[in-house]
Amino acid sequence: MPIPADARFWLARALGLWRRGWASLRTRGLRASWARLRAQFARRPAPTTVLWRPEPTPFAPFALATSGQPRASVVIPVHGAFPHTLACLRALAAHPPAVPFEVIVVDDASPDDTLARLGQVAGVRVHARATNGGFIAACNEGAALARGDWLVFLNNDTVPQPGWLDALLRTFDTQTDVGLVGAQLVYPDGRLQEAGGVVFADGAGWNYGRGEDPADCRYAYLRDADYLSGAAIALPRTLFERLGGFDMRYAPAYYEDTDLAFAVRAAGLRTLFQPAAVVAHDEGGTAGTDLASGPKAAQARNQAVFAAKWADALARQLPAGTLPTPARLHRDRPQVLLIDALTPQPDRDSGSVRLVNLMRLLRDEGAHVVFLPANRSADGAYTQALQALGIECWHAPWAPGIPAWLRAHGPRFHAAMVSRHYVASEVFPLLRRHAPQARLLFDTVDLHFLRERRAAELAGDAAALRAADATRARELALIGMADATFVVSDVERALLAREAPGARVRVLSNLHVLPAPGPGRAGRRDLLFVGGFRHPPNVDAVRWFVEAVFPRVRAALPGIGFHCIGGDVPPAIAALAGIDGVHVHGHVPDLRPWLDGCVAAVAPLRYGAGVKGKVNEAMAHGLPVVGTPAAVEGMHLVDGHDVLVGADAEAFAAAIARLHGDADLWTRLARHGRDNVARHFSLDAARDVVRETFLAR
The missing domain is CATH 3.90.550.10 (Spore Coat Polysaccharide Biosynthesis Protein SpsA; Chain A)
Known part of the structure; x- marks a missing residue:
């Protein structure tokens, strides 16, 4: 007898939690994994209204x-x-x-x-x-x-x-x-x-x-x-x-x-x-x-x-006597459901920037957007920021368990997008049952199996390689279930053309709103890295840069500093602050002082997948980037025209020294980098894909 969709959800959630927990223990260790688990399931209280009232004292001027x-x-x-x-x-x-x-x-x-x-x-x-x-x-x-x-x-x-x-x-x-x-x-x-x-x-x-x-x-x-x-x-x-x-x-x-x-x-x-x-x-x-x-x-x-x-x-x-509900109040627009593991935090990671800007784009195109985090937790100012954009956000205690919530709300949606394979594995069967009319969209965020495979190959870890193969099977199964799948680069689309022939795969890459450009070359100094350390490739990248690249840079450019910015700093990264010239800042809400003051952003990733938000963000502000081939993969970047690329420590350090000493090159890269973001990673660049996949009748 087939397992009911609601029961399959809880079974999939339990198995997925076990798999991710084991993988996290292998790559992050017990302490970091426990902190990640607590963040995943924390129940933050919803905001409450505390009213201010004047003291009822007698009148005086x-x-x-x-x-x-x-x-x-x-x-x-x-x-x-x-x-x-x-x-x-x-x-x-x-x-x-x-x-x-x-x-x-x-x-x-x-x-x-x-x-x-x-x-x-x-x-x-x-x-x-x-x-x-x-x-x-x-x-x-x-x-x-x-x-x-x-x-x-x-x-x-x-x-x-x-x-x-x-x-x-x-x-x-x-x-x-x-x-x-x-x-x-x-x-x-x-x-x-x-x-x-x-x-x-x-x-x-x-x-x-x-x-x-x-x-x-x-x-x-x-x-x-x-x-x-x-x-x-x-x-x-x-x-x-x-x-x-x-x-x-x-x-x-x-x-x-x-x-x-x-x-x-x-x-x-x-x-x-x-x-x-x-x-x-x-x-x-x-x-x-x-x-x-x-x-x-x-x-x-x-x-x-x-x-x-x-x-x-x-x-x-509405006819007289109708009970107003969100579904009925927004009946004149297509209603789109977005589900991700957590509420996006756009000041902390590039995936969140992409998701929030996708919400903006959907609203610009006339859709009403509903967001449900898989952990059903309100996340303070981040949830309120979405609500200020007009996003209907659901969380506990008003959102019951996801199966019950989808039973109540599923019939209202024109399309539903679920991000990350471990969330989609839980939710896809429920959506097919409770929202059969909705176009089912799978957002890979990046191909997890590709990132896991590259990390395993770099480490020579046979067990991790087997785990990557298991992730591949799960991701390909979801791609087969979805009406359309999103990847963030042409590289990943070409890979899926081989791995999942016949699947409908579209590129929906990073999305950025270009700010005003920063100042020119004069007066800038030091190097900048931005990336959250819950992401293992960033930990590896910073350690490799500080240990293998930065000594060569300091030999060529004495006194230059390296600023490392990103939340969830592990002890191995915090310890690097003891090295002369290395500054570990942790999470910084406003990056503008560093984007305006540093001479280059570095992206020393040795493995990974997807498109790198840290590269896009620097380029959008007019800050040139020096990166590895893995960091610039799939981003339409040309070495020497939009970016400088170094495949090993010696080449990476030489690229930094070259950029530091050539003001004309710096200016060209700053201009071309912004042009690249506008062409490939702006809201306008994604508009046609969004209309076709989310909103077409």
């Missing part, structure tokens, strides 16, 4: 650090309820945004002493209305007084959290075609109030995520939303003016924010929910919550007004 030349104008309409307004203003005073801002408080004929007390808050522009006109009239009048490039509407019964405004406005810089951005609204007790709004076909609204945990994977990523609550929204002032402000047909209030979102989209712009902008909102603190009387009574009446105005647009919305 204070000041806001506003600007006479604001970039953002924060408009706060008020009608009585001064304790709410006081808490809001105290929050702005205690944690002022980094962007220059002004605060315009529109007093809508408050029945209490609000107006008098506002006069004692320095840095606030107060506009007093003679008669009460309601929320819409107050907001429109405040907007007419604004001087900033952005208009920000903020309810007075809110406590904006530190960084909220900068996060809202940053969205306009990091995303394209953005017209309106709304904050994550939370209740004072930290529960989610709204992660953007959903509008149904009858015009009714739904506060997505109400009452849930803000860290829940369904709500924690940047997302297009049907509407954003006017309690905390931002948009360009010129756009608000062009749209005619809040529509007065909804006066005094309610549905004006929903109407604005529909108008923004009708103008061809996006309306986005930004979870990084957190605002605590005491919902109903000023208008109440009774839909039958008072200001809230207009909500039911205005639904009919809104539905009549936007009848054509509403025909494309």
Whole structure:
């Protein structure tokens, strides 16, 4: 009787863990293997919302650090309820945004002493209305007084959290075609109030995520939303003016924010929910919550007004009564699932850079991207960085075991890509069962069996060679199961043409966004190596370079230094820092000082597979590279034109000395290296492959 797919997953996971553990013990030793195991299965806690609130002390005059030349104008309409307004203003005073801002408080004929007390808050522009006109009239009048490039509407019964405004406005810089951005609204007790709004076909609204945990994977990523609550929204002032402000047909209030979102989209712009902008909102603190009387009574009446105005647009919305889910919210775009062993850490390894830039490219091409790490662990700032790109990231505790998660989510995907053979071995049968409609893609990252075989041949290790053959069998089996397989170089594609004839193999190489080039040759000194030391070829490369190459370099260039940068430094590499001129830095989040200050990057790899991110990264910054044949394999590089190549220690050292002493050669290599990255390793270079394999119908 065949084994069910779910049971096969757990069996494959156990066998895969045993194989990788044994291989790691052989190549890394017990200590490093144990650290790797702990990292693989660590359950990092998901981020939780800890709210800041001002102390409820009696009122006394204070000041806001506003600007006479604001970039953002924060408009706060008020009608009585001064304790709410006081808490809001105290929050702005205690944690002022980094962007220059002004605060315009529109007093809508408050029945209490609000107006008098506002006069004692320095840095606030107060506009007093003679008669009460309601929320819409107050907001429109405040907007007419604004001087900033952005208009920000903020309810007075809110406590904006530190960084909220900068996060809202940053969205306009990091995303394209953005017209309106709304904050994550939370209740004072930290529960989610709204992660953007959903509008149904009858015009009714739904506060997505109400009452849930803000860290829940369904709500924690940047997302297009049907509407954003006017309690905390931002948009360009010129756009608000062009749209005619809040529509007065909804006066005094309610549905004006929903109407604005529909108008923004009708103008061809996006309306986005930004979870990084957190605002605590005491919902109903000023208008109440009774839909039958008072200001809230207009909500039911205005639904009919809104539905009549936007009848054509509403025909494309979810039917009334539908339960909003991520699958349904992104129903208008192809949904693509990416699975890798861990959450990518692009400041630590080149494979992560490639994966994150693939996500960017997929989003640019109109796909909605879902990421699931095989260890189901949230990884702090790395997970949050993906969510800030608009990636729907899943992790424990909201993602149960992978079989259960795929049962629930599998039917939504147009394509699913799994990276690394040991992850794909576990997941492919589940995907075939629970997502049979999805195009199944295997990302080798690099051909593991090729790297293992080369390492075994270099070491003369017969047991390791047999292990490489076993890896080959597993990788070829997965290639046979997949609808398409990705390799990172033409060298690996040619190899698979022999090893797996008939398989559909495409090159999806390293992906880089070219930064501005670094400075020229003058003033540079020293050599740079970058590479994480969880990767055994990097350990071998640095030891060989320091022991065999660097003494020859120092003999030719006395005083030159070698900077070794990369995380997870083992004792054998740390010990090299005792050698004169060798500097072992460990992990460095920002490489720019070394990329701008060193005269060359070295890639002394004696074995490996795939395309080397350390080479791409240096070239992208305009830093010439000296490498071994293994380091530049499959990268379209020509010795003497794009790169210098040394096959042994003597040739490698001679290449470094030659580059160091020839400024014209240095300049040519810097220019040609950047050109090479742009031609072969940019997002544009991969666009056609991504369209064909992930998105074609």
